[in-house]
Amino acid sequence: MRPEKTCGILSIRVIDYTEDRLEEHECIELTEAWSWIGRETVTWIDVVGVPEHDELVVLGKQAGIHPLTMEDITAPDQRPKVEEFGSYVAVIARMLSERDGRVASEQVSLIFGENYVITFREQPFQVFGQVRERLRNELSVIRGSGPDFLAYTLLDAIVGVYLAILDAVDDRVEDLQGRVLASADPLALKQIYELKEDLLTIRRAAVPAREVLGSLASRELSLVRKETIPYFRDIYDRCIQAAEVAEYTRDTLSGVMDLHTSNQNNRLAEITTILTIVASIFIPLSFITGFYGMNLMNIPLEDSPWGYPLVLLLMLGVAAAMLLYFRKKEWI
Amino acid sequence: MRPEKTCGILSIRVIDYTEDRLEEHECIELTEAWSWIGRETVTWIDVVGVPEHDELVVLGKQAGIHPLTMEDITAPDQRPKVEEFGSYVAVIARMLSERDGRVASEQVSLIFGENYVITFREQPFQVFGQVRERLRNELSVIRGSGPDFLAYTLLDAIVGVYLAILDAVDDRVEDLQGRVLASADPLALKQIYELKEDLLTIRRAAVPAREVLGSLASRELSLVRKETIPYFRDIYDRCIQAAEVAEYTRDTLSGVMDLHTSNQNNRLAEITTILTIVASIFIPLSFITGFYGMNLMNIPLEDSPWGYPLVLLLMLGVAAAMLLYFRKKEWI
Amino acid sequence: MRPEKTCGILSIRVIDYTEDRLEEHECIELTEAWSWIGRETVTWIDVVGVPEHDELVVLGKQAGIHPLTMEDITAPDQRPKVEEFGSYVAVIARMLSERDGRVASEQVSLIFGENYVITFREQPFQVFGQVRERLRNELSVIRGSGPDFLAYTLLDAIVGVYLAILDAVDDRVEDLQGRVLASADPLALKQIYELKEDLLTIRRAAVPAREVLGSLASRELSLVRKETIPYFRDIYDRCIQAAEVAEYTRDTLSGVMDLHTSNQNNRLAEITTILTIVASIFIPLSFITGFYGMNLMNIPLEDSPWGYPLVLLLMLGVAAAMLLYFRKKEWI
């Protein structure tokens, strides 16, 4: 799928729909988009990029949105949360993405009221485009439902990305595990470390999202219709699963780390074994050669023709004894 | 016991029973099976294989089953859960099995209403066949009870498998532990790792199942009769036990890992000890032989007939001193 | 104290008492024992050995005991729990014992109703005998109280055994810790492992027992008289203590394991230090001897009478320098 169309730093798109009509406007001004909010039809204002804080506060006042909500939207690293303020519900969530094999995360804010949904995000990403695609289809169940259902659809898309990215991370962990089981790969350490960080990024998105969706699924929010609650409960369940899988993958990863450490130990033992075998065989033999190299008188065998074969035999005997000993120890 | 009979990719079997009558149909179409749902008698529709999602949604509508439930059934890796939707209760659980010495897990879904139970599973497995066997017996307590009791019997069979497989894993852990206590088996690491993964598979089934059964045993579900609740409480207890035993076995396994690491350390120390002993005895001796191999004048004893025996004595003395030292250190 | 008297595989004893009368029958049939249940007096039926499941179910029906309770009693490894079924309370607990220096555990079941207590256990053990002894004493507070107080006395005896065995394990841990602090005992590992397993056995009994006693002490069970509740609260507190002490001892034990590992590391460092010292002194010296053993012309000192003393001085200098270096490093 092609990346979403954007227009400059701040890219605003309005979709206004009822069951049988859909109007779509791209690249308009924020103030213009705002004028849709009062209407009876359901309006989705999708803002890509970070608007000016002061402008937002002014617009917020017009729509009855609390300044604190607007602050949360413009502050970049808010913890995911949900809050009901009289006429609207504000949701802060995190979108995950994979760039150059690493997991990244950015803030997505979502406000929904009686007849509007406003989304704020820093970067364009495809999953919201897919929701738009479905909206354009007249038969879509979203078209016949209220803004709470659109909010559900968008959050569902976000949690779907969590599970997809977890799957990818899980594959990388299994791949790594296979390699670590096979040998003491010196690069494994760095990869374990990167995977740990990626899992942390995922957990920092999914764990608080679980609470957010728990609130949406259970709390008596007047803006969430009774028939939408099972849907929120459904993403709540998927979000629990995402948090759990992240936890399990972390466990597996720490098992891979243990494997790696154990492999390092094995390697050291193997190296030391080679040293011990070579040294234990040849150091005694060298002593024997040194013995018969001494400039002393009357060393036995030195002047006998049997000297050489007997000493050779002694050497072979020592070497054989050592080899037998090591074989018994199962080192060779 | 022979494997269950199946018919093609999708294998559907209907059992319709009252206390004194039982009808059984194999290898029928899904739509045909569906026609039993309305009847007063208790009907068990057992679906092996994954049906088409769209067909299920259509059939679901006929029986008053929510599309979200149908989605959970066809999605392969749902987290175990229980949900009540007006006229029925939907349970997602996981069945465990042992293949080639490893633990595998697959999804089992179960819907029960006023007078029907529908089960969906990916593969045929024997424990449901055993329940069928008991159903055919006219005196079975299942025959005289409602669909909630059949649901209990099926879930009880699933949890029974958890405990049986945990027993098998526990045996493997104890076996491994015996071997690791005996020696630093280099294969132990891989086996510890596999057992860890197997325990994870079990925990991923048993831990959420505990919540599921907790809900069934305590929550005021109108479809669970008051006299069936003690039965659900009973499998709830067994499921708590399964989760606990899995936890304890994991503890034991991590103890085995510690043993293995400690064995590796011991092995390294042992190897290094051999090296140290051999080197510490023969390197000084070789120095003595080298000393008497120097081409210098006036080296004492070199021209004396007492030279050889005295040097030999010195060597024996050095070796004996070293051996005594190592004996004192309890290295030999 | 002598072991309890038993009669064959299944050994049943009935004690029927009021404040001023006590009747005791040994080695009778289960059905005969059952006939005491209906009476106004308090009856304790004590069953040693595992009765037939089917017979129990039949007898259970007569006394109004649910088949699930009877199943729990005959199944060998139930998790400790308490359940109230209309006319009776069923308690599953675990008895601990020490055999050949290892902790073992077996199931004890206890049912008490309006005027009876039935206990089931696999093996005879002394603490129930002690309760019997106290019962025979007319002045005992048990004689004047109901079956709930007898149940308390029996559970109190069981929890008392937990604390006694924990004390013994604690002593073994402290003993081991002393030895490990003193030296790198190679047997320590196995003992740490066994103690870990013993603590696990204790925790598997004490942790769920805590919940059981919590229920008995707080829950509104109609069969537990108001004046008995402080007693149950008392064993509840002792059981919390048992679980806590087990946890603390486990902590201490894992500290002993750390000590042991650290000792292993020290030992390896010590061995390697010896090797390094010996090799670092004698390898350079051997090089010097080799140097003067070369068959080359014009090697300085070779033909001088000062050669030998000067070379000897050089050697002593090298050795002294090395020894000084190692002394500075605090290796010797």
Next chain:
Amino acid sequence: MRPEKTCGILSIRVIDYTEDRLEEHECIELTEAWSWIGRETVTWIDVVGVPEHDELVVLGKQAGIHPLTMEDITAPDQRPKVEEFGSYVAVIARMLSERDGRVASEQVSLIFGENYVITFREQPFQVFGQVRERLRNELSVIRGSGPDFLAYTLLDAIVGVYLAILDAVDDRVEDLQGRVLASADPLALKQIYELKEDLLTIRRAAVPAREVLGSLASRELSLVRKETIPYFRDIYDRCIQAAEVAEYTRDTLSGVMDLHTSNQNNRLAEITTILTIVASIFIPLSFITGFYGMNLMNIPLEDSPWGYPLVLLLMLGVAAAMLLYFRKKEWI
């Protein structure tokens, strides 16, 4: 920003304000400052330095402040907490600061009543100065609100410092992690340790602050106006985030420690590999030279002109075989 002005050991400043008037007095006596408490306008008494305990108790009595609150203020290392005593709310919190690259923490106490806020702190620090700056601005929202909003603003400033310092610590951790990934830096250990301590200091401030703010945001404190609660909920969320980030950073740090340990292991293996390679090649070669240095008769090749080249060839062969073996092992 310049440091705050102080006057001697105890430096007291009073700001008294309504929406349209602000009066400010520096360097006055505590008793004088106290006289503002009764007024209708909002008064902020800011005390830098630790006043005498006895004087405080006396003044406390005048203002209806409980002696226990005054004790908490003068005791230096109280755990953060919030308590409502009739006419006022007392908050104990901790301020963080960074000195010489290490995180330090000091106690800040805050009492707010119907129309006053009293703050006690040991040292001057800038963030309260910033709040004062905002207060002086007539348009500030603080000017139009009550003492609970001033309390919020001050606590918000404190929590803001937590997040800023966590950011700085996080940067140091990432920096360290980069260096540890690159090499086995022997200084890393000390830095890991210092960062661990710094994180502990932060957690000791942020974790109990979370509870404090949770109470302020949710509990029915009559002194917190309904419209201020969302603001407290907002810092509560930020405080949760601070505690979470501290936790995550700690996790990352313990990962860095693992990396460091693994690097140490790699380094040891590398050193041992060099030793093994050198020794395994030259010890056998030295044996060969020793062999031909023995003073025995009839050693083959010794008197042949082919001796030297053949022995040389043998040596090269042994060395090459060893090198090939090590290459195969991927050690070189």
Next chain:
Amino acid sequence: MRPEKTCGILSIRVIDYTEDRLEEHECIELTEAWSWIGRETVTWIDVVGVPEHDELVVLGKQAGIHPLTMEDITAPDQRPKVEEFGSYVAVIARMLSERDGRVASEQVSLIFGENYVITFREQPFQVFGQVRERLRNELSVIRGSGPDFLAYTLLDAIVGVYLAILDAVDDRVEDLQGRVLASADPLALKQIYELKEDLLTIRRAAVPAREVLGSLASRELSLVRKETIPYFRDIYDRCIQAAEVAEYTRDTLSGVMDLHTSNQNNRLAEITTILTIVASIFIPLSFITGFYGMNLMNIPLEDSPWGYPLVLLLMLGVAAAMLLYFRKKEWI
């Protein structure tokens, strides 16, 4: 302060007071002390030493104290707890003390009713003496309050000791940490271990004390006056702090253990490095000397006057190359 005066094995002291009168009796009999209990004035009976269990039960009956309470008092190692029995509240706590640099703990029991406080302790210790000193002061707030306030004062003294001892332990941990950061002190291990045990002793006192004080501060105990509750809440907070600090110190200590292990690893690597450097330089050189010591014909340079200087040059080159290599590796 001088140790408390005692009189024999069992040392009983009675203090009876109202706001304006105080009577004190030392070294009296338990039964005599008991006679004060009924009076209108507040009586503190302070028992040092363990009285006979049977006598206590009899006396308990007179004062309406439950036999279970008396059992808890005489049993030596009860877990801290609080229980209300009709007319009195019984508190079991643990007193900490420092003996020979190690932390020890003993049981303190405290019963307070409408107008009496009875304390039982095994050993005399000073902090109760300090409370007595304050009681003797007519202006003390204790004199004007009820037995619940005296109970608070005594428990406050106990918790104060927890914090003081934790401070001392913390100092020892920091001291140790400084030493471990400086070098691989072989004694550190034992000290870490002892500190761990001391912290365990503290936690075993402070953690359950937290629950005890939580109950006293919050539960609706009719014997705790409303105006005393803030005081109990205050020690409750201090007790939470004690438990937390113990936890943090334990964390720090386990960090010190990691440091120590890392130091051990460093030491081993350092030792091995020395060995590798010495061996890698001199083993090849010894081979060269051996080469020119072979009794073979036609070895190059052997009969040339350039032989010696050239071979010497070769040796110096080899040694220099090795040194350069190690320098590049940053080993020297």
